[in-house]
Amino acid sequence: MMTGDDGRHVVPAGIAVPAGLVLAIAALTGMVVEWVAAAMSTAPYSMIEQAASDLGVTTCGPLTYTDPPVEVCSPAHAWVNGVWIVAGLAIAVTVLLLHRWFRNGGRRRSGSWAVLLLAAAALLQSAVGAVPVDADLALHTVLALVGFLAQNAGLILAGAALSGRHRLLGVTAVLGGVIGMASLGLFVAPTAWNLPLGLIERISMYPYPLWLAAAGVVTAARRGR
Incomplete structure (x- = not known):
């Protein structure tokens, strides 16, 4: 136990x-x-310049939501969207199953909010996979941005909740969440800055899966202690 x-x-x-x-x-x-x-993309694709969502576009052709438009053609789009849906559901379920682990660090309120936000972010990831950019750009964008907010806020609260029991996990969660939030703020930077969309997006969204993976390994290896 x-x-x-x-x-x-x-x-x-x-x-x-x-x-x-x-x-x-x-x-x-x-x-x-x-x-x-x-x-696998048959159109030129840049992880630095292009959003991850471009890989889930179901058709081939120019995407006009960027300036200038970019050509996309992702043969693996069904895998991308499908995995985002399934992985998001799996993350939400496992975070909820482990809710007491997140709340057992002495700061139960922070832990409870962390669980809610981390699980909500996972469900929003599933929703993003279910609504590709070319299906509904506005809805996809809202789901993604709210998901990024939930991810990083959840990390910060998880770090606060765990810092007394798992210091390294706590510190890295807060650090990842702060970096993600700061990067998310760059989405509203003036276009004249010419910031690389793909890089900004990935700095904002990668702390979440990387930290959850680490937390999952620690939970399994230490049997939750």
Whole structure:
């Protein structure tokens, strides 16, 4: 059984170990499918200049939401969108299964809000996969931006909740969330700055899956302690 600092059983080990492993795998799978799809793109694709969402576009041709328009053609679009949907659902479920682990660091309120935000961000990731850019640009954009906010706010609160029990995880969560939030703010920077969209987006969204993967591994390896 998983035990808290006071010796109480928190979550059965039979749940903690597989849930931690599934969390780690699901968090990383969304990133890996993006990299594979980028390599498979039959139109030139730049991880620095282009958004990850371009890889989920279901048709080939110019995307006009950028200036200048970019040509996209992603043969792996179904895999990208499908994996985002499934991985998001898996992350949400496992975070909820491990909610007591997040809340057992002495700051229960921060932990509770962290769980809600991290799970909500995962569901928004699923929604982004279900609504590609070329299906509904406005809705896709809103879902993605709200998801980025939830991800990084959730990381900051998770870090605050865990800092007393898992200091390294706590510090890296706060650091990742702050970096992600700062990068997210650059989305509204003047176009004259000519900032690379893909780089800004990935700095904002990568701390979430990377930290969740680390948290999942730690949870499984230490049986939640």
